[in-house]
Amino acid sequence: MKGLKKQILIAGAGGFIGSHLSWKLHKLGYSVKAVDIKWNDYLQKPHFSEKFTLDLRRFSNCLKATQGVDWVFNLASDMGGMGYISKVAADLMSDNFLINLNLLKASLKNNVSRYFFPSSACIYPKNLQLKTSHIGLKENDAYPADPDTFYGWEKLLSEKLCEAYAKDYGLDIRIARYHNIYGPYGTYDGGREKAPAALCRKIIKAPNPGKIEIWGDGKQTRSFCYIDDCVEGTLLLMQSSYHKPMNIGSDQLTSINHLTDLIIDISGKKISKFYKKNAPQGVRGRNADISNAKKILNWEPKVPLKDGLSATYHWIESQLKHKTK
Numbered sequence: 376m377k378g379l380k381k382q383i384l385i386a387g388a389g390g391f392i393g394s395h396l397s398w399k400l401h402k403l404g405y406s407v408k409a410v411d412i413k414w415n416d417y418l419q420k421p422h423f424s425e426k427f428t429l430d431l432r433r434f435s436n437c438l439k440a441t442q443g444v445d446w447v448f449n450l451a452s453d454m455g456g457m458g459y460i461s462k463v464a465a466d467l468m469s470d471n472f473l474i475n476l477n478l479l480k481a482s483l484k485n486n487v488s489r490y491f492f493p494s495s496a497c498i499y500p501k502n503l504q505l506k507t508s509h510i511g512l513k514e515n516d517a518y519p520a521d522p523d524t525f526y527g528w529e530k531l532l533s534e535k536l537c538e539a540y541a542k543d544y545g546l547d548i549r550i551a552r553y554h555n556i557y558g559p560y561g562t563y564d565g566g567r568e569k570a571p572a573a574l575c576r577k578i579i580k581a582p583n584p585g586k587i588e589i590w591g592d593g594k595q596t597r598s599f600c601y602i603d604d605c606v607e608g609t610l611l612l613m614q615s616s617y618h619k620p621m622n623i624g625s626d627q628l629t630s631i632n633h634l635t636d637l638i639i640d641i642s643g644k645k646i647s648k649f650y651k652k653n654a655p656q657g658v659r660g661r662n663a664d665i666s667n668a669k670k671i672l673n674w675e676p677k678v679p680l681k682d683g684l685s686a687t688y689h690w691i692e693s694q695l696k697h698k699t700k
Contacts, residue, residue: 381406382443384487386431386478387450388423389414391561392493392553395602396448396609398422410440411451417560417694431474437481446613448491449478459567461655464525475533479540489547491613492537494620496554496661497527504658507596511626511664514552514619523658534620541618549613554624554663558602558683559690570631571599574638575688579695584645591656593632593648598625598662601683604676611672624663625676637681641688 383400387393389411401407401422409423412430429436431451441447451474453467475492482490499512501523522528534550541548557571564576577587600623608623632648639646668674 382408382445384408384410384440384444384447385423385450386410386440386447386474387452388426389416390450390452391415391558392556392602392605392609393448393450394418394422394560395558395606396450399606399610408440408444415562431477432470434477434480437474437477438484441478441481441485441487444482444485444487446489446491447478447482447487448609448613449475450493451478452493461524461657468525468529471529472533472536475536479536479546483540483544483546487546489549489613490537490540491549491551491609492533493609494534494550494552495527495530496552496622496624496663497524498522498531498534498552499527499661501658504661507594507630507660509596509628509660509662511662512622513664514622514667517620548618549615550620551609551612551623552620553600553605554622554661555597555599556602556605556624557599557687559687561602563691563694570597571634571638571684571687572691574635575684575691576695578635578638578642578644578646579688579692581644581646584647586647586649587635589631589635589648589650590654591631592650592652593635594630595656595658596628596630596660596662597634598628599634599680599683600624600663600676601678601680601686604678608668608672608674608676611674612668615672617667617671621667621671622663622665623668624665625680626663626665627676627680628660628662629680634680634684637684638688641681641685 385397388397388409406424408425410427500521537548540546562568563572
């Protein structure tokens with residue numbers, strides 16, 4: 376990466392995307408200050424130069440975290456899959472917004488030159504996501520605003536907060552709208568896991584032959600972006616001169632049924648599906664239009680869905696085997 380000084384802060388480096396991003400930058404030879412309130416320890420290989428366990432809801436801790444830092448990647452967030460974000464509202468909104476506000480204020484105080492915020496596909500209006508067929512959400516589809524979750528509203532509000540800091544104080548901002556990032560070294564149980572990891576876990580733990588539960592009717596659609604592609608897109612965006620929110624995701628739409636069938640094929644098992652139609656499932660269909668990323672960053676995902684799912688499946692399988700020993 377060009378234009379970086381010695382110190383980069385990864386806030387939320389104990390989480391899924393944060394740990395992968397931290398590892399990539401550390402591998403490239405940059406000094407990475409890793410900060411989180413807790414550490415999942417899934418990623419065992421070295422991925423930071425310094426490690427601090429800090430609660431970033433406290434402004435004093437954000438001042439400490441951003442001291443001597445040139446670029447800030449704010450990946451710190453209370454989040455999870457649909458089962459989690461559909462239940463938690465007040466704490467999720469207030470904690471996430473407070474972390475972003477504190478880091479923005481601290482970044483100004485400590486003369487940080489560039490600040491990255493990870494937004495989400497959840498910011499898009501629910502009325503544009505009522506059908507399973509979907510050509511892709513463009514960045515300017517965000518308004519008039521009407522996200523379907525409090526999580527989406529918080530992300531949208533935090534986008535505007537970042538834009539306000541850029542307008543009033545000149546802070547150099549980059550915003551990515553992530554679309555269903557998945558891969559190994561992330562949460563796969565406990566209620567916060569997202570669909571690919573949850574389905575992998577269910578299929579791994581199912582007998583052969585067996586059956587697994589699918590939330591909804593399985594016809595709901597999404598696009599899924601592998602973590603390595605996400606990290607590459609994030610770094611290209613951070614290096615670019617583009618200041619507006621940008622979709623980082625895949626434009627290859629797939630149903631939950633098809634996603635499940637791909638994982639079953641990877642497993643080699645004989646698995647049937649049954650449906651829990653009253654379970655949380657979010658919008659009916661969501662896809663990413665990544666025209667801007669292709670044009671401006673010369674970026675698009677490279678990892679085929681089945682390859683990414685295979686890597687995810689076998690990593691989760693290894694974790695579950697380790698737990699049973």
